Amino acid sequence: MAERPIRILIAKPGLDGHDRGAKIIARALRDGGFEVIYTGLHQTPEMIAEAAVQEDVDAVGLSILSGAHMTLIPAVIDLLRKKGLDDVAVFGGGIIPEEDAADLKKAGVSEIFTPGASTQDIVAWAREHIRNN
Amino acid sequence: MTAPARKAAVPERRFTTVSDMEVEPCYGPADVVDADYATQLGDPGEYPYTRGAYPSMYRGKLWTMRQFAGFGTPEDTNRRFHFLLEQGQMGLSTAFDMPTLMGYDADHPRALGEVGREGVAVSSLDDMEILFAGIRLDQVTTSMTVNCSASILLAMYFALAEKQGVPLERVGGTIQNDMLKEFIAQNEWISPPRPSVRVIVDMIDYCAKHAPRWHPVSISGYHIREAGSTAVQELAFTLADGLAYVQAAVERGLDVDSFAPRLSFFFNVHNDFLEEIAKFRAARRMWARFMRERFGAVNPRSWQLRTHAQTAGCSLTAQQPLNNIARVAIQALAAVLGGTNSLHTNSMDETLALPSEPAVLAALRTQQIIAEETGVINVADPFGGSYAVEALTDRVEREALAYIDKIDAMGGMVAAIEEGFPQREIAEASYHFQRQIDRGEKIMVGVNDYLVDEEQPLELLRIPLDVERRQVERLRAYKAARPAATVETRLRAVRDAAAGDANLMPPIMAAVQAGCTVGEISDVFRAVFGEYRDPAWM
Numbered sequence: 001m002a003e004r005p006i007r008i009l010i011a012k013p014g015l016d017g018h019d020r021g022a023k024i025i026a027r028a029l030r031d032g033g034f035e036v037i038y039t040g041l042h043q044t045p046e047m048i049a050e051a052a053v054q055e056d057v058d059a060v061g062l063s064i065l066s067g068a069h070m071t072l073i074p075a076v077i078d079l080l081r082k083k084g085l086d087d088v089a090v091f092g093g094g095i096i097p098e099e100d101a102a103d104l105k106k107a108g109v110s111e112i113f114t115p116g117a118s119t120q121d122i123v124a125w126a127r128e129h130i131r132n133n
Numbered sequence: 134m135t136a137p138a139r140k141a142a143v144p145e146r147r148f149t150t151v152s153d154m155e156v157e158p159c160y161g162p163a164d165v166v167d168a169d170y171a172t173q174l175g176d177p178g179e180y181p182y183t184r185g186a187y188p189s190m191y192r193g194k195l196w197t198m199r200q201f202a203g204f205g206t207p208e209d210t211n212r213r214f215h216f217l218l219e220q221g222q223m224g225l226s227t228a229f230d231m232p233t234l235m236g237y238d239a240d241h242p243r244a245l246g247e248v249g250r251e252g253v254a255v256s257s258l259d260d261m262e263i264l265f266a267g268i269r270l271d272q273v274t275t276s277m278t279v280n281c282s283a284s285i286l287l288a289m290y291f292a293l294a295e296k297q298g299v300p301l302e303r304v305g306g307t308i309q310n311d312m313l314k315e316f317i318a319q320n321e322w323i324s325p326p327r328p329s330v331r332v333i334v335d336m337i338d339y340c341a342k343h344a345p346r347w348h349p350v351s352i353s354g355y356h357i358r359e360a361g362s363t364a365v366q367e368l369a370f371t372l373a374d375g376l377a378y379v380q381a382a383v384e385r386g387l388d389v390d391s392f393a394p395r396l397s398f399f400f401n402v403h404n405d406f407l408e409e410i411a412k413f414r415a416a417r418r419m420w421a422r423f424m425r426e427r428f429g430a431v432n433p434r435s436w437q438l439r440t441h442a443q444t445a446g447c448s449l450t451a452q453q454p455l456n457n458i459a460r461v462a463i464q465a466l467a468a469v470l471g472g473t474n475s476l477h478t479n480s481m482d483e484t485l486a487l488p489s490e491p492a493v494l495a496a497l498r499t500q501q502i503i504a505e506e507t508g509v510i511n512v513a514d515p516f517g518g519s520y521a522v523e524a525l526t527d528r529v530e531r532e533a534l535a536y537i538d539k540i541d542a543m544g545g546m547v548a549a550i551e552e553g554f555p556q557r558e559i560a561e562a563s564y565h566f567q568r569q570i571d572r573g574e575k576i577m578v579g580v581n582d583y584l585v586d587e588e589q590p591l592e593l594l595r596i597p598l599d600v601e602r603r604q605v606e607r608l609r610a611y612k613a614a615r616p617a618a619t620v621e622t623r624l625r626a627v628r629d630a631a632a633g634d635a636n637l638m639p640p641i642m643a644a645v646q647a648g649c650t651v652g653e654i655s656d657v658f659r660a661v662f663g664e665y666r667d668p669a670w671m
Contacts, residue, residue, distance in 0.1 A: 068231075099518040
């Protein structure tokens with residue numbers, strides 16, 4: 001039986017409406033052969049964790065440009081783990097200063113992509129690091 | 134004289150604008166065949182205003198230098214306002230935080246982590262009063278960037294004016310209040326498009342009668358461009374939004390000349406120098422013709438498109454951020470040569486954080502250098518008659534009109550938004566641009582070429598995490614001290630107006646005066662008008 005394609009949830013936590021990046025990444029990953037589910041804007045951490053369960057995803061990509069990343073990204077990780085999704089990789093992108101990115105990685109984020117990252121790099125990273133759970 | 138020969142010097146390389154519009158190697162008289170001066174251009178200050186809204190342009194009045202500012206608590210932003218005014222800024226411009234922009238109080242669970250981070254937190258009239266402490270509202274003009282909760286914030290500003298003893302007739306400024314572009318690009322909303330437009334018409338009507346110096350809508354292309362549109366799409370969708378508001382107000386029974394002179398615009402100004410100048414010139418000509426020919430406006434002030442401009446945040450790079458000073462200067466110069474009436478220059482550090490004070494100062498100084506040192510203010514529309522700029526102006530206009538025809542055929546912008554048309558067009562353009570960058574077909578200096586091994590870090594503005602706690606505590610104390618019965622009565626009056634046809638502004642004014650908050654009044658909108666959800670088009 002062929003292995004099922006890797007499924008990625010692209011999510012926008014928080015209240016900011018900047019979805020240019022999220023939509024580009026979603027589309028680039030889809031063009032790169034992944035199955036992509038996009039949540040749309042204004043998601044709470046609970047909504048994202050629930051979608052991750054419902055959609056049975058292998059990874060969650062969080063796009064956030066409101067400055068609330070230090071609150072919202074750890075909240076999503078916490079809820080995913082509580083729901084038993086220990087193998088789901090979490091990656092992020094947005095206006096995230098380097099020191100914050102380092103702290104987020106310590107908190108369980110696999111990778112943080114900041115402005116200027118190319119879609120090829122992100123797709124290549126996903127191919128290498130996201131495993132079919 | 135014949136047109137210059139057209140042969141691309143390097144056939145394999147495409148020469149295109151940042152919007153990927155292919156341009157000729159050289160333009161000549163054959164490219165501007167329709168150039169009947171009086172019909173197409175007119176002198177500055179004359180219909181159709183291609184060459185500028187006013188006859189003497191910057192000799193008569195410099196553009197307003199208005200830096201968008203807001204972060205942390207109202208006290209924090211009040212200090213930044215005083216700093217900017219001391220540095221020679223001419224008007225204020227308020228950035229609110231995400232909860233305020235989405236109609237939530239600082240103590241709402243959805244505000245968690247967002248209070249004061251992307252702008253200043255304002256939940257109550259009390260916050261508004263602190264924000265403008267020491268500033269008389271008849272001494273400055275203020276721009277407020279807020280949309281779905283705009284009616285509430287404007288009511289607070291007007292209530293504050295009354296408290297200061299300033300009559301509403303003397304209060305000048307602008308509130309963005311452009312909901313259609315929210316559904317298209319910026320994505321801050323409470324209720325669906327149709328009730329949102331109704332609230333906007335209430336505000337247009339109220340301001341025309343009571344606050345004649347106020348601009349009740351700033352029809353905005355800025356966010357459309359930031360979401361990844363081309364210059365043509367920015368122009369077309371912005372004007373189509375404007376047409377929808379005018380249509381709605383006229384259908385309400387308002388005389389077009391009673392409100393159209395107070396409509397203002399807000400465009401992005403990106404890197405592509407000639408395309409941007411052409412866009413500003415085309416915008417004025419198109420709007421003048423729409424207002425005169427489609428709506429029968431007779432007051433020349435209804436025909437004039439007056440606009441604020443902001444340099445393109447999306448053009449800035451996190452890599453080698455000092456380079457952003459150069460980008461901003463070039464963009465600002467394009468806006469001035471395009472005839473903008475007001476300008477915000479971005480700070481070099483804005484891809485990394487909200488701007489620090491030294492970065493804001495360099496951005497403001499950039500405008501002052503253009504005004505005081507370059508000499509460009511001496512001559513109105515210096516590019517008028519340039520073969521290239523006139524040909525591009527005509528082309529941008531032609532392509533934008535084709536979009537507007539399409540939107541008209543769908544039944545206007547509200548219907549087009551409900552079908553997802555502008556949203557999809559922008560997503561397509563945005564993805565196309567990103568692919569061009571990723572393939573190296575377009576160069577962003579410092580991002581996909583001209584890289585350096587080691588970046589020099591900048592000193593960034595950090596918002597302390599305790600801002601949220603302090604705001605929440607103050608709001609809770611404020612709420613507890615209000616007369617509960619009055620709060621309830623005033624909220625009910627807002628609900629009755631929303632459910633019926635009465636203008637919403639008077640009951641919202643009364644509600645904020647009684648201490649009702651942004652979140653409470655927005656909850657009334659949610660209950661009566663319903664909530665809009667992102668269709669999540671990819």
